[in-house]
Amino acid sequence: MDGDINATAPGTTPPDSDPARKRRVHGMLKLYYGLNEEGKTVDQAESMDPCDINGPHFDPEVYLNKLRRECSLGELMDQESCMVKQIRSLDSDMQTLVYENYNKFISATDTIRKMKNDFKKMEDEMDCLSTNMASITDFSARISGTLQDQHAQITKLSGVHTLLRKLQFLFELPARLNKCLELQAYAQAVSSHRRARCVLQQYSHMPSFRGIQDDCHAIMDKLAQELRQKFRDGGSSAKDLSECVELLLQLDEPAEELCDKFLSHAQSRLEADLLGLEAELRPPLSSGPTAVTDPYTGPARRLSVEPTAGSPTGPSSLKNPFLSPSSRTDILEFIDRGCNEFVSSLCLVIASYQELFVNRPQEGEMASKNIPQMAIGKLHAFVDALATRYFSLVERRIQEEKSVGDNSLLVRALDRFHRRLQAVAKLLPGSAVPSQGTEIVVRAARERIKQYLAALQSFYLNSLTDVRQALAAPRLGGSSAGGGSHLGGPATGKDAPASLPELLSTLSASILNQIKSVLASVHLFTAKDITFSNKPYFKGEFCSHGVRESLVVNFIKFVCQSSRQFCESAGDRGGSTPPALLLLLSRLCLDYETSTITYILTLTDEQFLVQHHSPVTAVTALCGEAREAAQRLLNHYVKVQGLIISQMLRKSVETRDWVNTIEPRNVRAVMKRVVEDTTSIDVQVGLLYEEGVRKAHSSDSSKRTFSVYSSSRQQTRYAPSYTPSAPMDTNLLSNIHKLFSERVEIFSPVEFNKVSVLTGIIKISLKTFLECVRLRTFGRYGLQQIQVDCHYLQMYLWRFVSDENLVHFLLDEIVGSTAHRCLDPAPMEQSVIEVICERG
């Protein structure tokens, strides 16, 4: 049936099952009684439809009209029968409900009747209760009346009781304090005493209290004594110590004294650290420093074992005082140890000290004493004194750091040293310690630069020795003088022959490398991760004055200076320096002038970002110095080589009997030797120096033109002296000739080229020849021999010099002087001379 309703009324929710139906029934009932809760919204939605049979606005007329309008007859019939069925069921439901309600109403009536009986009984009991309460009140009033007096008495008694308790505390105080003392509960003792102190003070005029007070004082003195003892012993931890100080301060102990004691205690510990450090230093020589270090060396020896034994580095440092210096700890370890032991304990001391004395809240009378200022002053003095000693130790250690091998170790050590001092600076602003530390670092850096300079210098000298050996080696072996040689230096060690240019480039490259590596080492001082690199010194003065001036510029100056010394020392003793070395150094200095100095200085300036606040040595000045050194070396080279050839010529002239010599058949061997030597010098110089310029006409100087020139000159030149005319003519001619020729400077400075060098050497040699000839007397054949010799020299020497006329002039002068010194001046035929010379 339900389904039919649903079919006929699509607006209603279709109840499929029984519980759903029941709920719907209940719902409708609820609706009826106005109890609807849940279906409210639904109802409202439905309520507007007048055709909803369950809705409140149901209009039968409309519904009927609608049905009639929409449905067929069959459907209307079905609808009618369905409606009848529904009405019937609704009627039965209503009957059931009414019945139920009736039953409930009857039972409620019964209940009410029963309640009416119970209330009556309760009313009786309440009456009884009120009467009882009245009697109780009566009783209680009577009791309180009787107890009134006793209550006042009890209150008084309890007051007395508390007073007695306090008195008992006072009387027991000495005993209690003693007990605390025994148990070492110092804090409790002090607080107890503080509590009683005022009272005792107040009633001290009474003898009994006086006694207690005295007892207490005695005990507290003892306690203070013990605290002080504990304080002095110093075995306790920092926390204990600070507690001690706290208590002592509370006991009105003078703060100044406490400061002193605290510091002296700390000092003893720090000194142990210092002594440990000192033990690591080399024990000072007995004859060395006396007055200053003596007070320390004694305990240092005695204590050196004690403090180090407990330290982490125990086993190694135990042996330290007896170890040889070579196996001692390196500087980084030393600084590390200094930092870890001394500096950190110092920081700890400073921190706890400040906590105890400086930063504590000031109350009462303490404020007036101005403790912090006093305490800070003491602290500064204390720290300064200890730091000074520490610094002196560090400096001694740094000074021992002589080897320049690894700079990074030193820099790292200094960095650590400096970094750890920053902690002190933070703890103790205004202290001079960090700036002193910086000064030490600065001094160490300066010292380091000096050491590097010395190292560079000795390196340079060693390389020179190597070069010297390399130059000497082939000479001993008797090989040619062309300059083939070995590089004897340890760096190469191979037996490959090295020529002068190779030696030069090796030398110059190794020096440059050394400079670069030194610069790199020094550069560590200014690395970004080094704390002290941003100090003004390391930014400015270190770079410009330290590295640039003291190191680089000084080294270059040293090179020039040592080169000059070669000229001076060798001057007297004659050839102690091999001439090839002079030549090589001269070229080296010249190279420095042209490029190397500029390169090195630019490199330095770039690496160190040198900002020149103060005037520095200019590149041009250094270059000038290098050029001067090169010039002097080359001059000296010319002098030495000229001297060697001069000596040969001089000996050959001096040792011969020129009056009784035989007719010349050959060029003398010494002349061939002179030409040979000159040629080998030419080769040697040519290896290092450029050719240079000759006078223009030398190019077409062949042997033929030369000989014509020579013979013609000789004809005109010597003719008068052979004829027995007036002697004046000779002088006149020679003087006229000299009038028009330039004065020949013999030992004059030479230019940096081969031709100029050779010209210098030949000039010196020929001038010697001339002077020697003038000291001798010649026979006819003596003159002829000289003629032959000079012709031979003329044939070969012109090609070496810049101006061949110079050679001609000097040789003419030689032959002329010989003719003057000749007893029987009969010159040889030019053709014969040429034949002899051709023959060799």
Added chain:
Amino acid sequence: MEDDAPVIYGLEFQARALTSQTAESDAIRFLVGTQSLKFDNQIHIIDFDDENNIISKSVLQHQAGEIWHISASPADKAVLATCYNKTSESRVVTCGAVWRMPPEWESGSHESPDDPHNSHNPQNLELLCHLDNSSHGNASCVLWEPMGDGKHVISLADNHALLWDLTESSTQATISSSATLEGKGQLKFTAGKWSPHHNCTQLATANDTAIRGWDLRTMSQIYCIENAHGQLVRDLDFNPNKQYYLASCGDDCKVKFWDVRNINEPVKNLEEHSHWVWSVRYNHSHDQLVLTGSSDSRVILSNMVSISSEPFGHLVDDDDLSDGEDNHQDEKTKEPLQDSIISTYEEHEDSVYAVEWSSADPWLFASLSYDGRLVINRVPRALKYHILL
């Protein structure tokens, strides 16, 4: 005030030997010996008239041979000694001899400078005695005893130093003692100087690169400066006022000053010449003035104040000096102790082998080059007044 120009005198022959007439203290007079193998050699007596700037000369014939060294007696103006080459049959020997100038040269043969070559019939030197050393080899120089009576001479012959006594008006010479330098090789004295100090008992000689001192009483060596110069030592001179000071020069172009009490290092080095230095002479009165001659054809006058005997720092009042010498005055008032080159004289065109101060005028000196040119110069006046005032 302008310094006087140098006075130049030309000889016809080449010449090496020059000396001042030591005994003459009034006239400025130099003696020059010539070297010629073909003609008779001469001794030129050159008088210089300082006031008129005129040279007058006399020529004496020295026929024995070419003159290598000449020295004048300190006692007798007319006596001199020479070392000369004697060539005979392809043999050259150097001898020493003492000569007397003929008495009439002074009065008779004065010539005007306009007529220098009118040396007709030059007079001959009168031979007093030979310093006969045929057994001792070639003489290199003859030294008179300084400030002596002209009775003692020393001649250096090869490796011997011979002390001669001249007797019977210097006509007789006998060897009173001799010293011989022993050693390997052919040793030969190249120069020598008789010290005027220590009662003239010391002699300094040079051979090769060494300088030796001798005690004449025992004829033994008292000191030896080995390697005094890098090369040959050419000349020596004693400081006339400081007894231990000695100047030397040589082929290393240097002039060195020695304190013979400390022979390891020279007191001072001068390196101004560009070729061998052949002659060095202290001024007789003002020993800071040192004259050197060299084969670079230059003569250099140096002011070696720092090692001179004169007290330092004259209190010169600047106003006393006249205006014309400002350039000199500046450097001297500034640096009173500075050793300096006073002047370089470039009048010569050939090697200068001899320089000599005048014995009469301490501000005047002569230099002689090989081509026979004699140049007489004066110390710059500014310096002269600076020293004197």
